[in-house]
Amino acid sequence: MRGITKEFPGVRALSDVDLTVTSGETHAICGENGAGKSTLMKVLSGVYPHGSYRGEIYFDGKRCEFKDIRSSERCGIAVIHQELALVPYLSIAENLFLGNEIGRFGVIDWGRTLVRARELLDRVGLDESPQTRVADIGVGKQQLVEIAKALAKDVRLLILDEPTAALNDSDSRHLLDLIADLRRHGLTSILISHKLNEVLEIADSVTTLRDGATIDTVRVDTGLTEDDIVRGMVGRDLTQRFPPRQTREIGPVAFSVANWTVLHPIDQHRKVVDDVSLNVRAGEIVGIAGLMGAGRTELAMSVFGRSYGRYVCGRVSKGERDIDTSSVPAAIGNGIAYVTEDRKQLGLNLMDSISTSITLPSLPKISRRSVIDFRAETRVGERFCESMSIKASSVTTVAGKLSGGNQQKVVLSKWLFTDPDVLILDEPTRGIDVGAKYEIYQIIDELAARGKAVIVISSELPELLGLCDRIYTLGQGRLTGEVDRARADQETLMRLMMKGR
Known part of the structure; x- marks a missing residue:
């Protein structure tokens, strides 16, 4: 890509950007939110058609003018966006070939479809029936379905936009191993990610964007470090990933949940939150850690207006007074706020x-x-x-x-x-860059310094360790431990999170 410039009303998103990707490599693109990474990939994949930007695209030495996504797919370019493009109520097989159906004379050949689907699922290491509904599998498996869908189109260049942002550690590991395996088979990949440790592990080269412009492209094997990438992204050394802790006075218990129990919204024989009790003091930041499915989000949503599952028992208190959180307006009226895990949908x-x-x-x-x-x-x-x-x-x-x-x-x-007096933050920095993370950490620390009670739910243990005064751990819906800042480390937290599994 040469001299790519893309403008929106009042904003120049890309300014004379150059990008060169070598055949067979995994090439990472890093930059702050708003740096132009996703916009650049939308230009490459035809989401923004030729004529809506300035600059040139060459693929295999030939100049390309993609007028839509289909024209880029015909050249072998496939993009997997941060928001997965799957139809939840169709089967895996139907999703794999949606718009690209296998059939004759306008009639789908379901036999050949299921056989081909099985081959693709085996290739990405997904042991699910092709007839399983997409809604019935987890986000990690849905990400693999998206890759299988791309492979069904004879992809030669695979673009992955934040592929591990919503995945737990084991699903992320599986996906990274798959990308490495595809590279060994000659597939070229472009990876957009804010997880710099993953970038350095999987990528051959890294291009950094800042404010819509190319800063540099560096080979990983030259000794590139996370600090080098951060310096290019933010234009300065980010010596600390977390702001210096403000001096703040921890007051009395400001918010507590006692004996909270909630059933699954469909399978009402299963407890998603099982007799959980916790508290937060004024001016304190309390973390909640747990593996995928531990019940962290279910706890937060059910406390905030009973937005998830079927309430069984438990009470919520501010100070020494029980409060009503049986609806979202009641929870807001009682000074509780909840920043959801999924900012786009919820x-x-x-x-x-x-x-x-x-x-x-x-x-x-x-x-x-x-x-x-x-x-x-x-x-x-x-x-x-x-x-x-x-x-x-x-x-x-x-x-x-x-x-x-x-x-x-x-x-x-x-x-x-x-x-609010109580702020519940569910994955507050998911899918955002290190610079924006630092700003949000500052906001959280300032809120606690003003005497607010703050609860942070995060899948990133270093984030909890860097921010929180105390950390609770959940496992299979039950509280499995509580650790203060002085005794907390990743090994201790992981051991407590695995209890009961």
Whole structure:
């Protein structure tokens, strides 16, 4: 790709970007959120057609002018986006060949379809029936289905956008091993990832983007380090991944959950949260660690307005007073806020503007006699864009057009505007870069310094160890341990997380 320039109204997303990928290599692209990584891949894969950008694309020495995704697929280019493009209620086999069906005279040949599907699933190491519904398998397996779907199209260049962002350690390991195996068989890959340890493990070369421009391309075998990549991404040395801890006074218990039990929404013989009790003090950051399926998100969602599963028993208290959290408005009214794990599906309406998104849970604050004051809404949006460093041309920018890190800041702003006493953060830095992570860590620390009770749920143990004063561990819906900051390390946490498995 030579001299790629892509502009949106009021924003230049890419500015004269160059990218060269050698046949048979795994090439990583790193950069902060909003650096232009996904935009560059959308140009390459035809999502943004020729004519909507400036610059040239060459594939196997031939100049290409892709007018849509199909034209890039015909050349052997396939992209797996961060948001998986699978139909949950169709089978794996149906998803693998959707739009590319195997048949004659307009009739699908299901025999050949299932045989070919089985071959593809074996190639990616997925031991599932091709007739299994996609909705009935986990996110890690869905990611493998996406790769099998790409292989069904005789892919020669595979683009993976944050493929391990939503995966646990074992699923991530399996996926990285698969990418390495595909490379051994001659497949070229482009990997976008914020997990720099994975980049250095799997990639042959790394291209760094910053503010829509190419900074450099470096071979990993030249001794490239995570600090080198970070320096290129943010334009400075990031000597600390976590902000210095502010001096803060830990007060009395501000929030507690006692004997909380919740059943699975469909299989009501299975407890997803089983007799869990925990507490958070004012000014304290408490972490919740657990493997995939341990019940972390289920606990948070069921406490916040009973948004998940069937409530069986338990009580929620602020200080010494029990409070009602039986609905989302009741939970918000009692000073609880919940930043969801999935910002795109549950955290934001992607068609709303930044200002509308921020004020949505607190409409009475910007209304007079039940009529919204749009000037007040704009002022609130501008205040949070400035204080949270949200990068956008204006507060009227649609949330869906923001980068992942800026979307996450909008979600945080939305709940901070409610002025909560208790803030539950579920995977607050998933899929965002190290620079944006640092900013969010600062916000979390400042909230605790103001006396808020903060709960952080994270799959990244270093994140919990760097942020939290205490950490609870969950396993199969049950509380398996509690460790304070002085005694916490990754080995201890992992041992407690594995209890009962």
